[in-house]
Amino acid sequence: MATPMKESLKLISGHACEACPLALTQAGIHTEDVDHVVALAGNPNTGKSTIFNALTGLRQHTGNWPGKTVTRAEGAFQFGGKTYKVVDLPGTYSLLSTSADEEVARDFILFGRPDCTIVVVDATALERNLNLVLQVLEITDRVVVALNLVDEAARKGIQVDHRRLARELGVPVVPTVAKSGQGMGNLLQAVEGVISGAIRTRPHHLQGDRAFQQAVDRLAQELTQLYPGLPSARWVAMRLLDGDPRIQEAVRTGELARIAHGDTPALGTVPRYPLTLEEVSP
Amino acid sequence: MSGPTTTSIRPEEILRDAENLRRSLGPSFRDAVVEAIYADAERIARRTVRRAGERYDGFDQWLDRVLTSPITGLPIMGLGLALVFWVTIVGANYPSELIATVLFWVEAQASALFDMLGVPGWITGFLWHGVYRGLAWVVAVMLPPMAIFFPIFTLLEDLGFLPRFAFNMDRLFKKVGAHGKQALSMSMGFGCNAAGVVATRIIDSPRERLIAILTNNFVPCNGRFPTLIMLALVFFAAEFPPAYASFVAAGAVVAVVVVGIVTTLVVSALLSRTVLKGEASVFTLELPPYRRPNVMQVLYTSFIDRTIFVLRRAVLMAAPAGGVIWLLSNLHLGGQSLALWIADFLDPLGNAIGLDGVILLAYIIAIPANEIVVPTILMTYTNAGQMIEISGLDELRALLVGQQGWTLLTAANLMLFSLLHNPCSTTIWTIWSETRSKKWTAMGALMPLGIAFLVTFVVAQGVRLLGS
Numbered sequence: 214m215a216t217p218m219k220e221s222l223k224l225i226s227g228h229a230c231e232a233c234p235l236a237l238t239q240a241g242i243h244t245e246d247v248d249h250v251v252a253l254a255g256n257p258n259t260g261k262s263t264i265f266n267a268l269t270g271l272r273q274h275t276g277n278w279p280g281k282t283v284t285r286a287e288g289a290f291q292f293g294g295k296t297y298k299v300v301d302l303p304g305t306y307s308l309l310s311t312s313a314d315e316e317v318a319r320d321f322i323l324f325g326r327p328d329c330t331i332v333v334v335d336a337t338a339l340e341r342n343l344n345l346v347l348q349v350l351e352i353t354d355r356v357v358v359a360l361n362l363v364d365e366a367a368r369k370g371i372q373v374d375h376r377r378l379a380r381e382l383g384v385p386v387v388p389t390v391a392k393s394g395q396g397m398g399n400l401l402q403a404v405e406g407v408i409s410g411a412i413r414t415r416p417h418h419l420q421g422d423r424a425f426q427q428a429v430d431r432l433a434q435e436l437t438q439l440y441p442g443l444p445s446a447r448w449v450a451m452r453l454l455d456g457d458p459r460i461q462e463a464v465r466t467g468e469l470a471r472i473a474h475g476d477t478p479a480l481g482t483v484p485r486y487p488l489t490l491e492e493v494s495p
Numbered sequence: 496m497s498g499p500t501t502t503s504i505r506p507e508e509i510l511r512d513a514e515n516l517r518r519s520l521g522p523s524f525r526d527a528v529v530e531a532i533y534a535d536a537e538r539i540a541r542r543t544v545r546r547a548g549e550r551y552d553g554f555d556q557w558l559d560r561v562l563t564s565p566i567t568g569l570p571i572m573g574l575g576l577a578l579v580f581w582v583t584i585v586g587a588n589y590p591s592e593l594i595a596t597v598l599f600w601v602e603a604q605a606s607a608l609f610d611m612l613g614v615p616g617w618i619t620g621f622l623w624h625g626v627y628r629g630l631a632w633v634v635a636v637m638l639p640p641m642a643i644f645f646p647i648f649t650l651l652e653d654l655g656f657l658p659r660f661a662f663n664m665d666r667l668f669k670k671v672g673a674h675g676k677q678a679l680s681m682s683m684g685f686g687c688n689a690a691g692v693v694a695t696r697i698i699d700s701p702r703e704r705l706i707a708i709l710t711n712n713f714v715p716c717n718g719r720f721p722t723l724i725m726l727a728l729v730f731f732a733a734e735f736p737p738a739y740a741s742f743v744a745a746g747a748v749v750a751v752v753v754v755g756i757v758t759t760l761v762v763s764a765l766l767s768r769t770v771l772k773g774e775a776s777v778f779t780l781e782l783p784p785y786r787r788p789n790v791m792q793v794l795y796t797s798f799i800d801r802t803i804f805v806l807r808r809a810v811l812m813a814a815p816a817g818g819v820i821w822l823l824s825n826l827h828l829g830g831q832s833l834a835l836w837i838a839d840f841l842d843p844l845g846n847a848i849g850l851d852g853v854i855l856l857a858y859i860i861a862i863p864a865n866e867i868v869v870p871t872i873l874m875t876y877t878n879a880g881q882m883i884e885i886s887g888l889d890e891l892r893a894l895l896v897g898q899q900g901w902t903l904l905t906a907a908n909l910m911l912f913s914l915l916h917n918p919c920s921t922t923i924w925t926i927w928s929e930t931r932s933k934k935w936t937a938m939g940a941l942m943p944l945g946i947a948f949l950v951t952f953v954v955a956q957g958v959r960l961l962g963s
Contacts, residue, residue, distance in 0.1 A: 258783045303696075309528070312699030337784065340540035344532050365784065370547035378543040392789060417539075421531035425524075428516045435509050453513035454524050461513075464506050 237401065238291035239270025247289060247298040249408055252325065254318055254349060255333030256342050257304030260361045262286070263391040264333060264400075265301040292401045300327065306341075308348045309455075316459075322352050323445060324468065328408045331400065333359045336366035336373050336388070346382060350416040351448035357403045358386040359396070383415035418447060428454055440469050555785055559659070563782070568663040573749060575656075579647050581745035584728050587639035591728070594638065595891075598631035621821050628877075629817020632870035633809045637721040640728070641806065644720060645797035648685075653788035657682045662782060664756075671760050672767030674703035681707070681759060684714040688918050689925040691716075696929075702773045705935060706766050708926055712918040712943045713759040715752065718808070718866040722913050723748050725869055729891055730906040751910050758915065758946065809866035816860050816867055820874045834875055848948060849908035849955030851899070858912070863920050868913060904958050908951045915947035 253261045265271070269288030286301040302321055303314035322330055332349050334342035339360075349356055360375050379386040385403040389396030406412035420426070432450035437443055449469065452460040463469050517524065561567055602623050609619040651657065664678035676698045684691030688711050695707040715723055727744035735743045767773065823834035831839075838852035845851040857871035873891070876899055895901040917923070917940045926939040 307532075309525075313696035315699075317696075339544050340536050343536035343539055347532050347535055365786070372545045372547070374543045374545070378539065381539045381542060417535070419528075419531040419535055421527060421534075424520060425527045425531060428520055428524075432509065432513055432516065435504055435512060438504050439506065439509060450513075451528055453510070454517050454520060455528065456517060461510060464510060467506065 237268070237397070239268065246296065248295040249328040250298045250300065250325070251404055252321055252327035252330045253299060253301045253333060254322060254330055254345065255302075255304055255359075255361075256306055256335060256338075256345055259304065259333045259335040259342065260391040261301055261304060261333045264331070264359065264361070264389070264397075265299060267391055267394050267397055268297075268299055268401075293405055295405070297404075300325070305345065307344060308352070320459075322349060323448075324463075327353075327355075329355045329357060329404045331357050331359050331404065333361050333391075336360050336363045337369055337371055339373055339378075347417065347419060348448070350382065350384065351419065351451065352445040354384075354414045354416045354444055355407050356382075356384045356414065356416065357400065357407055358382060358384060359391075359400055360386050360388045361391050363388045364390045364393075364395075382417050385412055385414075436464075436469075443469060558785070559782065562659045563662050565663075565666070568659075572656075572660055572663065573753070575651075576752065577745050577749045579644070579651075580724065580727075580748040581741055582647065583640050583644045583724055584744045584748075585741045586643045587724065588728060590639040590642075591635055591725075595631070595635040598635055599628075602627055602631060617825070620825060621818060625821025625874075626814050626817045629813040629820070629867075629870060629874055630810055632873050633813040633867060634806070636725045636869060636873075637809060637866065638802070638806060640721045640724040641717075641802045642798075644724065645717070645802050646793060649793045649797040650788055653786065653793055655783050655785045658783055667760055668763065671764035672773070673706045673763040674698045674700060677703065677707040677710075677763070680711060681714055681756075684711045684716060686717055688712050688714075688716045688922040692922060692925045692929055700773070702767075702771050705930070706763050706771055708929060709766065709935070709939050709942065710759045710762050712922065712939070713755045713762065713915065715755060715914055716865075718919065719913055721866065722869050723751055723910055726906055726910055726913075729895070730901070730903070734903060747907075747910070751914050754911065755914050758950075762942075762946070809870075812861070812863050813867045813870055816871055817874055819860060820871060824875065838875070847955065848912070848951035849904045849958070850912065850951070851905075853899075854905075854909060854912075858916065862917075865913065865919050904955060908954055911954065912947050912951050915943055915950055917941070917944040917947075 253265055255261045265286060265288060268290045270290075271286075271288045287298060288301075289296060289298050291297070300321060302318040305315045305318050308315060308319040308322070321327070330349055330353055332346050334346060346356075346358060358378070360373060360378070363373070366373065373388075375386045375388050385407065387396055387400045387403050389400055391397075403412065407414060421429070429447055429450045432453060433446040436446040436449055440446075443449070449460055449464070453464065520527070562571060605627070606619050606623040609623065610616075658679070661678035661682050664681070665675035668675050668677050677695070679697065680691050680694040682691075683694040691711040691714075692708050695704045695711070698704040698707055727747045731740070731744040731747045734740075820834065823837070824832050826833045828836060834853075834856065837856050841852035841855040845853075845855045853875045854872055857868050857875060860871050861868045873894075876894060918926070923936060923940050927933075927936040930936060930939075
């Protein structure tokens, strides 16, 4: 009984995986009949499109250039016997403003109900990148952080303690170098684990002052009363408190109900070996 | 949990509650959220990031100081751009001649073979002197400059050069009342104006976004660069002594780019003071680190995404255009070909702006793709007048200067017209799909056309006034 756990632990955390065959089949643009949908979010110019290309084998134009992707690009790959659709979202610094590119990213994470969202962060500028991660964590608990550009960070003498980061954020953090494909195996293992429930996440929630906390808690409670199982209740609450018309609309029309009754795994399907985060992150 | 929902709360109540809480929290709630995010991000980063040494190494920092300095930044970038064009012009000259020689030799042989086999003259003419010649011109004049220019351009893009250019432009855009991010969408326009128009989505204010959309066309795209380079190659390079001809040609292309940027700024300023009034909004622009480009990726992007893409589009457009021109040149009405009738009709207008009727006719035929303007002009000239064998760029110069009476003014105004005139049909369609407004789409198409006529008219009249 202990073997499968060790197995998956090794795959997620071990460096051995870089040597073993990746079992990744790039499936290009064939995005029909997929088992899971994975979204790629992140600040501009952190290598999202490069990861997208590495996974799908497509040639989405990449460039050292913030704002390269302003629309969604979709592709597919197979991993561990499952087919995944991956959606490359526009690079954004936050999900709070109303520019068209941020709306595309926000709407997809919220209403597109991806089974997992990979937030790609730039290891050389972690603090600024965390702003977006913290916002995504308020929307969904199915998140894997790809700590990209670790090679560049190392060159600049910057070291990120990714185990500690995983504990702080409450979701898996996988160091990657997208350009050379390094860490892609670990990343996919983590995604698979989060989707299957083998990895249980405990997403970090914003703290803020007392008045902020009370208002958010109260509204979030009301929202979960109305829509049981809504994963993004706190974030919806924050947007309502900010008077976001798009979210008000979603509450009024019941669009949020769809998310609430979405494919969150029911209790019975959670695998028998839930891993704690400390074990999962290498 | 799965039973019938017995919630006592309704959406309206939540919204009302939210409104009340919002009022009690005051307008500072947005700030409170942002503060909470920043505070947590800062705390987590402090716990997880360790820095050894400085974060930005000496050379990068020095480079950024020089490249983004208000004094040295833009001049250095202008010189860099000039160098790129110079390399392209010098490098493209010989291959262009070679390809032209080979392709036109094929045309001569093939049409001779057709004649020998007794194929009717009009079929030979249509196929070989029409469709094939159109294709040959496109390949000969466009492929070599593209094969040199695009890899260099892509390399600069991957290195992180363009955001620094945008950074330098940001100050200027703010001054004219536009959004600083327009510098980014404008830079995207150098690749493709349709892509540049889509890139304006990064601008959140609709007013500033419209300004960026309407003016994107004023920077030459990948399709128009070969036209500009080719004109510089054929014309400016021949007009000046060989010792510095190539420098003059590179300088001419840079000058056209500068005119495009100045036009972008002037038109943006006019728009933001008239139909699209408002304040410029503030934003932060991030300078990405200099990254070592992935050579394979650069080659792939520049060759497949750019060279082949542009060439394919040009070829697809040039083949029917070649056929149309051949028909227009060979269908006669009252002893004169249709092409000549139209060209004669357009001549007065063309003359007024320093061009001629044939050039305007070419622009009309080339509306779907700006790439094929010059090949179309060449085909019209060679078909309409005396049939001459053109085997290289020298003969081309002889044709344009000797027979058609082109002057420096013609070439300069053709470059200006190519820079400023209406966007290609793809871009116009993109403006429509981004704005969903007939008014702004029409404006996006007609305003540049009007400006192109105005500028070339002023230049032509000015030069004639001074010259006579």
